[in-house]
Amino acid sequence: VIGADDVVLGGSPVFTFASANVGTGITINTSGYTISGTDSGNYTLTQPTLSADITAAELTIVGLTGDNKVYDGTTAGTASGTATLSGVIGADDVVLGGSPVFTFASANVGTGITINTSGYTISGTDSGNYTLT
Structure with a gap:
């Protein structure tokens, strides 16, 4: 001006x-x-x-519950339920896949022990717009 x-x-x-x-x-x-x-x-x-x-939107895997087990000296774990993705926007093409591995944080007897999960992957046309938790 x-x-x-x-x-x-x-x-x-x-x-x-x-x-x-x-x-x-x-x-x-x-x-x-x-x-x-x-x-x-x-x-x-x-x-x-x-x-x-x-930046990528975060997806979370839901629908799983850690299974209790009898002490066996290992941290190997399992889970029940159907794993699904939470957070996919609209009709984006994102598919959950992979081979999950469930591992107890401790091999010792206890209650409410955290089970860590790895091995899940995402694919699909729009998967590059997301990160997986």
Whole structure:
């Protein structure tokens, strides 16, 4: 704005990523800014072009319960139920797979012992937009 010209920025901006997928430096298109005021006719407004990152959404495996066992000196464990993914957005193509391994945090007798799980994987067209817990 030159000198004391009467030009006011207004409007309702809308920001839209150029892609919905995980990435860095993704272009954000902007629309909706306007100018008004007595001297606004002397100016043209260029909407800003921004960029930002989209990070992966976290998926959680649900539907499992750790199985109790009789002491056998090992940390090997098992689980019951049907493992499913929680957190998939809309109709995204994400499939749970892999070969799970269940391991007790301790081989000793006890109650409420944590069972750690590894070996699950995700695949599918949209799996790159997610991390698996």
